Amino acid sequence: MKQFLDMVLESAERQPVRLLRILRAVQDRYRHIPEQAIDIIAEQLKISRTEIIAVVEFYSFFHRQPQGRYDILISDSITDWMLDKANIMSYLSKVLKVDVGTVRGDGLVSLNNTSCTGMCDQGPAGLINGYALTRLDRPKIDDMAVLIEQAVPLSEWPAEFFQVSDNIQRPGLLLQQAIAPGSGLTRALARGLKETLTEIEKSGLRGRGGAGFSTAMKWRFCAEAQSDRRYVVCNADEGEPGTFKDRVLLNSYADQVFEGMTLCAALIGAEQGYLYLRGEYRHLEDKLQKILQQRRDDGLLGQNILGQELNFDIEICMGAGAYICGEESALIESLEGKCGIPRNRPPYPVTQGYLHKPTVVNNVETFMAAAAIAVNGGDWFKGAGTERSAGSKILSISGDCAKPGIYEYPFGVAIKQILSDCGAVDVQGVQVGGPSGSFISDQELERQLAFEDLATGGSFIVFNNSRHVLDVVKNFTHFFAHESCGFCTPCRVGTSLLKKQLDKIVDGHGSAGDVAALEELCQLVKNYSHCGLGQTAANPVLTTLQRYPELYQRQLKKISYEPGFDLDGALEVARRMANRDDAGAHLTQVEE
């Protein structure tokens, strides 16, 4: 182990900021992070062992107990549930003879759930040893079981298991034509860097992650912050259930994304950039490394880019399963090799980001758009969209529609139009912007996609009338409780209480006061949470309570109060021990 760790630590240059990379290598090799490894890493990186334990226990893909040699995780996104995930899971469990959440006795296989893996257009999906599995069905599972029992290495499995399609259904402004590698930088240098920033300002480009801050303004703030060093970070941690557009952009337009990052570096004066790639997109890692190398070979990265006095390089950092790392300051903490806990603001990342130096953090789509604007000019971009939402928006569409996949529209497009294009019929509602966005009903389909009306990071999940809204809300609420980083009280305790309270109602144990209590709790979590996760965690409940109050009411018992505690259920053990089951051995706690 010492020898292996030496090699891993050496390749990470013994830098504590690369702790996640080191732990990923250890996890891959030993299927967990052994105690001994923790001691060695702590000693070599000169950090405390508790710091390492904290990181291991924070990220879903690290474990302190060995996982199976084939570690299977099945995506728990609502879209997977809609594609019969429950059946797939129980079939897997049966065929592989392993209970969900456990490692099989012989250590060959482990099976568990994981948050959305970003394959909503080709689910039910999962991961095996970190690699994406798509379109799971029974025949595929039967084949998998054979390969696993024969211990065939993943590298020898048929390629079709790992096939990930782009599914670009409707290209628009950006997707229609990728820019040629280097053309954005060449144009920017010819035009002048200052003028190019003005051009981006003129384009009206706003961050595509959902919050919509002006990109030019962010870059300008960062450039103006006093510092000897600046950083560019691309946020490729799209973890919002129902989002997968960044996966496609990085698979097919990575050059343009890297070009946008390089452009930003030139404008703000940064020499180092990071692509923070979510762990679920491991299948893209090698390909992206090759593209980076190609760009270095072509003089588009590294020293003296395009023969100018421009030095910039990009490193890929992989996440390890934590939705919260999509929040920019949590992402920065994670880049620094720590738990992804959002920082206090101010200061903001543009003045104190990575290693407390000014840092621009932008979404994949934002960098891609910026590169296109450098080539085509601000007016070209501004020409599409609405007054306050310039340009186009790339959507990930999934759920009940004939053609799930990637769609690009000018901002201002009506929801109705999108639904008709993707072949959605009998629509009950749409989740716009993922669980943290809003659930809109079939009465609101005239509404528009734009910062003025419905803002979105890109998730667009369609639900037809066969779906139960409360099942959806339940899935989302459980998701947030699972992904809360736990830093602040209202989110750590609040999201778990929300889950309990909603379950009480959905499972038929709620009474009149429970909906009021649910709503009160929602407001508390929303108003007092530290970051966006907590501030939006109650949105699924709030947006559906507003539109479908009757659905909640219908679940309630017709009594004034129903305890959350099942008194009669608690007597079960006593009944078994006393070997009786007569009427006298039962208790009713509330007269109905």
Place this chain on the structure above:
Amino acid sequence: MSKTIRIDGKEIPFEEGQTIMEAASAADVYIPHLCHHPDYTPHGSCKLCSVQVNGRNCTACTFPALEGQDIISQSQELQEDRQRITQMLFVEGNHFCPGCEKTGNCQLQAVGYYLNMLDNHFPHFYARREMDASHPDILIDHNRCIFCNLCVRASREKDGKNVFAISGRGINKRLVVNSSSGQLKDSDIDVNDSAVHICPTGAILIKRQGFRVPIGQRIYDHHQIDEVALEQESESHGR
């Protein structure tokens, strides 16, 4: 002319670089808090010190005081919400005030008194949490940990030892000890460390101290926490 902020209608002077909490404390204005202590880096996690700054909720312990801020702290709405947040802390762990050695000296309990908290309101989690009694002088009862991070900061910032860390995610967070066994006895903690004395609840206790001061004669049996906190903290905030 010194700069001022306004808290609940009262003009309060502040110096550049002060947080709202620091300015308030120095001016004898109490804002409830648990994870904050003037000697350590602000944390902003308990959220009890949430105030409304120009209509927006912020934590007073981390948010800088800036000229022209109109701050609301003592509104009925905020006090009620602070009570709910305190109740969350009570149901998350296992707090048995009457049987706790810290009763009457406990800040969590005192904040509960201050906010007129009469019940726990929320359903309990009944979390299974261990006790670490391995050390000859010090005891950790994880049932009462509220993840305020004060012991972590005190050990790191004042004792120079790094004995504690908060590990895990979400509701599964836990306090971990820096030693090969994970037990307190194998760490380099000492009973005189600041980290041992900083816990606002009964999670970290010193052994053989129980009931030296009888119940009924303890700090918060006679004084409200606002009074005690201002007396202890306003000077260090005064700069």
